[in-house]
Amino acid sequence: MAGWTRHQGLAVGLPREGIDTDQLIPARFMSAPRSAGYGGFLLHDLRMDAAGRPDTDFPLNKPEAAGASILIARRNFGGGSSREAAVYALADAGFRVVAAPSFGDIFGANCVGNGLLPARVTEAEAERLLAAAPCRLTVDLETGTIAGCGDDIAFALDPVWRLKLINGWDDIDLTAAHAEAIDAFAAARRRDAPWAWPRAAG
């Protein structure tokens, strides 16, 4: 995965609280292989009416939202199920940044693993961005700011996640460098806490 430090793009607002991962992608789509592309599943049941036609009032369906890569929402975005498919749906639909006052922890980690930035902003700033969207914004990971909508907005981001996004780190590669330490740890644990290994039962 490639790292990035700066992203310029069109921001679209989704003025709702509690967009959980079941809404980001309903479970019934999750058996599809990733190669099929998950963008079409994004927010499926909110975007489409019961007959499967796009709801033209839904913010993401409006013509001015076409090509958006920054999503603005209200508190508790991405709570619920750990399904990483929620992030695949966002990423495959072209999103690089979600800005909201709070995120589900697992969702946040999933975002970062896929190069997507979960930018935490205050409630007031989220409202300001929602009022301004659709608009073009510049998001900078180095300075931790969102520019393009009045005064720059500083977003909060775990420093570990920030580095990972900038460097495009792959954890499996990083961890490989510690293989010896891990094996030594496992041997010590086996010796000190043999009960931590499952008893060989039927």
Next chain:
Amino acid sequence: MTGQALFDKVWDAHRVLDREDGATLLWVDRHFVHEGSHHAFGKLDARGLPLRHPELTFGVADHYVPTRGREPASEAIARMVATLEANAARHRFRLFGLDDPRQGIVHVTGPEQGLTLPGLLVVCGDSHTSTHGALAAFAFGIGATEVAHVLATQTTWQKKPKRMRLRIEGATGPGVGAKDIALNWIARLGADGARGHAIEYAGAAVRALSVEGRLTLCNLSIEGGARCGMVAPDAVTLDWLKGRPYAPDGADWDSAAEAWTGLATDADAEFDREEVLDAAEIAPIVTWGTSPEDALPITGTIPDPARADGAAAERIRAALDYMGLSAGRPLIGTPVDQVFIGSCTNARIEDLRAAAAVLQGRQAKVPGLVSPGSRLVKLQAEAEGLDRIFTAAGLEWAGAGCSMCVGMNGDIVAPGKRCASTTNRNFRGRQGPGARTHLMSPAMVAAAAVTGTLTDVRPLLSGRAA
């Protein structure tokens, strides 16, 4: 030096190394996988990596398992189960699959088999992995990228969460249990109220809970946004675990029991945050909206958006619109179309007993499905005659799996239908597109079945042992 909390002790015991940026590499004792883990196995295969520790990896077929009849509802679903079987065979880890008598929902089967133990670090690509903390494990859900990392390395990079102690003091009244305690705190603190925190549940009302109750309580930790939930091990924990198939025995059991006893939070340990609830004030709870935080005592009235402002008012309005409810009306008496008893929250044997205690000798006014949490729970329920109580009441007795919790294999709530459900998520569309879910305890679902409406279970319990 101040003492350590349960969480600190378990965290420290798994620390392989700390990175400069504040991330810690942690050893994983148990890794549970299920059908949904196919993305992660795909990542492993793409790199040509082997599964690092097959003996610590356990698979369970649950999310896509048919619970009525043996045939999956579609080819795509059949493929999900078959892919898990193929991965288990190729990577040589134990699978409790479709043909295994121990098959069940991962968060029921893991503890039931003694795979989840105090002091272990347990992960699974499922948010309700928090359940396993009831046995004093540090257990949390992860996404597919992290699942692939655990498969490849048996470790995970984590940043230490803050510690929060949630003390529930006093004693709950009759008809009030773990589900009510959980929904109560989530309603109070919010669905993101415990974000970034590891919760330790403590206090007299928690100590008084059975392991089943503690599993329910910890299961719902994630619905309040917590990273995990834990209960310190005590005699109740040890009694429950002893003799389980994968739990230690002989001298290993003795040394384990000693180690586990030492895990309890030290008297002078400090927490980043402390919350206290009075158990005596907790009434049976139901949800009215589309988030678990939208929960109220059954005796309450449906919230009025006119009494809130800004985004909160909008959210209440949207939730009531989706749920088809009128502001200001009492919750009691709201008609339901169907009921569901099941899921990793409330499908263990005690949950089924609690529902049966209300249903015995009564008729359900609406249809409903009862899906035990595992095949072993199913067997035990049948040995106790609970299945006959459910079927005599008019409910359907199904097989074990995630079933209507996630709307799989046709176990769905039809659009616009209202379901009283023992599950954990009342999200829009969770139990099927347009489904209206009210979360509550098994006893409360049984009461809703008997009356065909949202009902206070307490009067229905008089003269019965629940």
